[in-house]
Every structure is written in C-alpha cells, then in structure tokens.
Amino acid sequence: MEYLYAVAAFGSIVVILSAGLIVAERFLVNYGICKLDINAGEKPLELEGGRTLLASLYANEIFIPSACGGKGSCGHCKITVNSGGGPVLPTETPYLTRQEVRANVRLACQVKIREDIYVRIPEELLNVKLFTATVESTKDLTYDIKEIRFRLNDPDEISQRPGQYVQIQAPSPDGDVFRAYSISSPAYEKNIVELNVRIVPGGIGSTYLHNLNEGDPVVFTGPYGEFVMNEDPSVEIVCVGGGCGMAPMNNIIHTIYDRWPDRTCWLFFGCRGTQDIFYLDEFKALAEKHPNFHVVYALSDKLGEGEVWDGETGFIHLAADKNLEAGVPRQAFLCGPPLMIEAVTRVLEDKGILPEDIFYDEF
Ligand SMILES: Cc1cc2nc3c(=O)[nH]c(=O)nc-3n(C[C@H](O)[C@H](O)[C@H](O)COP(=O)(O)OP(=O)(O)OC[C@H]3O[C@@H](n4cnc5c(N)ncnc54)[C@H](O)[C@@H]3O)c2cc1C
Ligand code: FES
Structure with missing residues (x-):
C-alpha cells in the first residue's frame, strides 16, 4: 500500500512540474x-x-x-x-x-x-490554397455516410489530381480544427468539391459536416495527397475501397472515363451488408457505356432474412484475388481501414503489381 502511495505521489509531482513548465513556457519565456x-x-x-x-x-x-x-x-x-x-x-x-x-x-x-x-x-x-465555398447540396448515401457538395467561392477553381484530399476547417470548443476528406468529385469539375463523409459518433469534423445545410459557408485548404495516376492508358487501374473510402475512387473513375473512354479499370468495393451499398446503380450505368469498366461489390456479412444479392460475398481482397489475372501492367489505388489495405496489398503484389504502383490512404 505504501508503495502505491509513493508511486501516486511521484506521479502527481511529475504532472504538476510538467504543467508548471508548460505554463511557464507559455507565459514567461x-x-x-x-x-x-x-x-x-x-x-x-x-x-x-x-x-x-x-x-x-x-x-x-x-x-x-x-x-x-x-x-x-x-x-x-x-x-x-x-x-x-x-x-x-x-x-x-x-x-x-x-x-x-x-x-x-x-x-x-x-x-x-x-x-x-x-x-x-x-x-x-507551397501551392496549397485556402478556399471558401458554399454548401450546394447534401444527400444521405447510407445510414452513416453523406455526400456533401461545395461550390467554390474564393478561389473559384481547384486544380486537383484524382485521389487527393482537402482539409476542412471545423469549429471545436478549443478553437478551429482541420480534418482530411478525400475529394469525390472528378478533377474536371473545377468549381466543385464533393465529399463522402462517414459520421464518427462524437467526432468533431464528421459531425460538423453532417450538420451542414444548403447555403452554409465552409473553409478548407488543399489539395493534398500523393496519388499520381499513370498517364499511359494501356496500364489498367485497380480501385479498391470500403465505406467512405469510395470518395477518391469515384473521383478516379469519373476522371478516367472522361479522358480515356476505353481504358480498363476495376472497382472493388467492400461492404458489410446491403445497407452499406451506394453508387452501385451509377457505376453499373457507367459500365454499360464503357465496357472496360468492371464493377465488383462484395458483402462480408451474411444476408439478412429476405435480402437478395447476386454480387460477390466475403472480404474484398478475396474478390480482387478471384477476378484479377496475374501479370497485367496495372496501377492500384486503395482507401479504407488498415487491415483491408494490408490484405489487398498482399493480393495485388501476388498478381505482380509493384509496390511503387500501389497507392493507399488509410482511414
Ligand atoms: C488522407 C485522409 C483522407 C480521409 N478521407 C475521408 C473521407 O473521404 N471521408 C471520411 O468520412 N473520412 C475521411 N478521413 C477521416 C477523417 O479525416 C476523420 O479522421 C474522421 O472523419 C473522424 O474525424 P472527427 O473529427 O469526426 O473525429 P475526431 O473528433 O477526430 O474523433 C472522435 C473520436 O472518434 C475516434 N475516431 C476517429 N476516427 C475514427 C474512425 N474513423 N472510426 C472510429 N473512431 C474514430 C477518435 O479516436 C476519437 O475518440 C480521411 C482521413 C485521411 C487521413
Ligand atoms: S498534424 Fe502533425 S502528426 Fe498530425
């Protein structure tokens, strides 16, 4: 018991001294x-x-x-x-x-x-800019993901590479904070930045964004990010996402088919259940117009009673493994939770994609 008191007393002294040093540095130095x-x-x-x-x-x-x-x-x-x-x-x-x-x-x-x-x-x-914009529309994509579309005011155009993100300024009790969100709108929509935002319960940035209404002003900086697409259209593109990891994929895919209507591109999108599916009808319509666009959604949870699903089941890395042939020149873009990224990366490397051709953002 005495030992515990001694540890507690020592801990308190360290905390008090550290706090004192921080206050002294803040006000005296x-x-x-x-x-x-x-x-x-x-x-x-x-x-x-x-x-x-x-x-x-x-x-x-x-x-x-x-x-x-x-x-x-x-x-x-x-x-x-x-x-x-x-x-x-x-x-x-x-x-x-x-x-x-x-x-x-x-x-x-x-x-x-x-x-x-x-x-x-x-x-x-050094070229990243601060933007002011206005909310043009908001739409529920699933029970926890919202599509939020901004029209840019000043500057009124953004030059972005597909896969890049912006940092939204959100108010918090301790002052403004910034949170990263991938740009979902294609690079050719120069006056627009659209996001897919998943609500994190109690989260500062996602709650702020989910509460925005049409006409509200927003501030953000950007664009940021290391994704760089190979300009050679003979190189196939593989996009793999889960949840709000759809945002950069949506941007990449629409940008590709605006520039290279015949380019081969694969979209693998992992959902837990049917309640997590979004943009599937839009992508099916795009695939009708561009036969080299392949859309694969996979559900990892068991179907609920009465639910119907004719797509893939299981984890998304297994769907990629099943559908992709090895040895084809490809570049890949992945967005989602770290475990998904790890599993997909292993599959893609087994298929012969070089590590430097696999870009990813974990979130
Ligand atoms: C490069 C990049 C791009 C991103 N793009 C997107 C995007 O397109 N769409 C999108 O919705 N998000 C995206 N994110 C995540 C986003 O930046 C925020 O981290 C997320 O919205 C949570 O922020 P918050 O302010 O709401 O929560 P915070 O206030 O930061 O956190 C609140 C609490 O939730 C916990 N928490 C934080 N994040 C998560 C999480 N993901 N799941 C569970 N608990 C969490 C924290 O530990 C904390 O306890 C991206 C992140 C990065 C790094
Ligand atoms: S801003 Fe420095 S670690 Fe996140």
Missing part, C-alpha cells in the same frame, strides 16, 4: 522574433517564437497536411528541418523511419520555434 527560412531563401519570414512550426506556417498561409489537426497522431505534417528544430521528440519517433530522422525530417506540429529555423518544403505544398 519570450523567444523574440525568429527567422523562418524556407527553401534556402525562397520565402524568408520573420515571426514571434514560441508557436509550433505547423501553426507558424499556417499563419503565413503555408498549409502543410495535418489530418489530425496538429495532435501528433497522423504523421502527415512531415517537412525537412535543416537546422533550428531542436532534437527529435519522442512524440515524433513513431512516425519517422530511421532514414527520415537521418534526413532531418520532422513533424511540423511537434517542432516549436525557439530560434532561427531553416526548412525545406516541396513546391507542391
């Missing part, structure tokens, strides 16, 4: 004006020290991807800090490979500006 140098003089900035690198860049309209809103839990805000970033923190190491640490890659949300700091930011990220 003045780092003064620090220099923030981007890409060796390309964009020199001067700013008040003491904030995170992510927040300081945002304040200067440089929008680094930050899917978790700066909580240090997504690993998306990686940039190279050549000097002035201090040592790598334990909160960063789970997201950095040894190679990245050696190359001075850091999580911008964990690095605090305390002195002059020198960073490298890829050109593409």
Whole structure:
C-alpha cells in the first residue's frame, strides 16, 4: 500500500512540474522574433517564437497536411528541418523511419520555434490554397455516410489530381480544427468539391459536416495527397475501397472515363451488408457505356432474412484475388481501414503489381 502511495505521489509531482513548465513556457519565456527560412531563401519570414512550426506556417498561409489537426497522431505534417528544430521528440519517433530522422525530417506540429529555423518544403505544398465555398447540396448515401457538395467561392477553381484530399476547417470548443476528406468529385469539375463523409459518433469534423445545410459557408485548404495516376492508358487501374473510402475512387473513375473512354479499370468495393451499398446503380450505368469498366461489390456479412444479392460475398481482397489475372501492367489505388489495405496489398503484389504502383490512404 505504501508503495502505491509513493508511486501516486511521484506521479502527481511529475504532472504538476510538467504543467508548471508548460505554463511557464507559455507565459514567461519570450523567444523574440525568429527567422523562418524556407527553401534556402525562397520565402524568408520573420515571426514571434514560441508557436509550433505547423501553426507558424499556417499563419503565413503555408498549409502543410495535418489530418489530425496538429495532435501528433497522423504523421502527415512531415517537412525537412535543416537546422533550428531542436532534437527529435519522442512524440515524433513513431512516425519517422530511421532514414527520415537521418534526413532531418520532422513533424511540423511537434517542432516549436525557439530560434532561427531553416526548412525545406516541396513546391507542391507551397501551392496549397485556402478556399471558401458554399454548401450546394447534401444527400444521405447510407445510414452513416453523406455526400456533401461545395461550390467554390474564393478561389473559384481547384486544380486537383484524382485521389487527393482537402482539409476542412471545423469549429471545436478549443478553437478551429482541420480534418482530411478525400475529394469525390472528378478533377474536371473545377468549381466543385464533393465529399463522402462517414459520421464518427462524437467526432468533431464528421459531425460538423453532417450538420451542414444548403447555403452554409465552409473553409478548407488543399489539395493534398500523393496519388499520381499513370498517364499511359494501356496500364489498367485497380480501385479498391470500403465505406467512405469510395470518395477518391469515384473521383478516379469519373476522371478516367472522361479522358480515356476505353481504358480498363476495376472497382472493388467492400461492404458489410446491403445497407452499406451506394453508387452501385451509377457505376453499373457507367459500365454499360464503357465496357472496360468492371464493377465488383462484395458483402462480408451474411444476408439478412429476405435480402437478395447476386454480387460477390466475403472480404474484398478475396474478390480482387478471384477476378484479377496475374501479370497485367496495372496501377492500384486503395482507401479504407488498415487491415483491408494490408490484405489487398498482399493480393495485388501476388498478381505482380509493384509496390511503387500501389497507392493507399488509410482511414
Ligand atoms: C488522407 C485522409 C483522407 C480521409 N478521407 C475521408 C473521407 O473521404 N471521408 C471520411 O468520412 N473520412 C475521411 N478521413 C477521416 C477523417 O479525416 C476523420 O479522421 C474522421 O472523419 C473522424 O474525424 P472527427 O473529427 O469526426 O473525429 P475526431 O473528433 O477526430 O474523433 C472522435 C473520436 O472518434 C475516434 N475516431 C476517429 N476516427 C475514427 C474512425 N474513423 N472510426 C472510429 N473512431 C474514430 C477518435 O479516436 C476519437 O475518440 C480521411 C482521413 C485521411 C487521413
Ligand atoms: S498534424 Fe498530425 S502528426 Fe502533425
């Protein structure tokens, strides 16, 4: 018992000291004006020290991807800090490979500006913009997924690659937060950004989006993301998604058939039950017009009484395994939960798709 008291007392002292240090740093330490140098003089900035690198860049309209809103839990805000970033923190190491640490890659949300700091930011990220838009329509796709369509105001056009995402600004009791959502509308709809949003009970971003009504204003940054489609139409495209992982697939497929009406593309979409099915009729209609488009939906749960289903059953990686021949030049785009991505990746690699031709976003 005495031992437990001692541990509890020690724990309390550590918490109090840590809180004291945070408060002291916040209110007493003045780092003064620090220099923030981007890409060796390309964009020199001067700013008040003491904030995170992510927040300081945002304040200067440089929008680094930050899917978790700066909580240090997504690993998306990686940039190279050549000097002035201090040592790598334990909160960063789970997201950095040894190679990245050696190359001075850091999580911008964990690095605090305390002195002059020198960073490298890829050109593409310097071109990310802040958009204002208006909700044009909202529609229930399933019991938990909504399609939300925005018309852009300022700027009034977006240049996106299919598979990219935006970060929506959502209000929270602790101030505004950002959450990542893939763009579901095709790249040729330049004035529109459409999303498929699954509600997470109690979730800040998804609840905010589900409560939006026609005419409401929204703010977001983007586009972000590493998906790059092979421009050679002889390379087949394989899209695999589950749940709201449909959004980037919808964008990719409509963009493909706008540009290459004869290109071969496979869509594998995993659902638990019939209640999770959406866009199937639209894709069947598209496949009628484009015979090289193959649509495969699979249900993983048993059918309920009286339910009828003539598509695939079982997990979606099994449907991909069954339908795809090996040895065909292909590129693949996957979106969904980590276990699905892992299982599908194994199948696709067995079919001969190279790891560098498999792009994925886990969510
Ligand atoms: C690149 C990328 C693209 C994405 N695209 C989409 C998209 O197109 N559509 C979409 O709906 N979402 C998408 N997401 C997920 C989205 O960014 C949010 O993480 C999700 O909407 C939850 O945010 P929230 O603010 O509602 O919940 P939070 O307020 O962040 O979390 C509330 C609680 O729910 C838990 N939680 C968070 N996420 C989940 C989850 N997925 N399932 C169960 N519990 C959870 C948290 O741990 C927390 O306890 C994407 C994520 C990434 C990284
Ligand atoms: S913003 Fe998510 S880890 Fe930095």
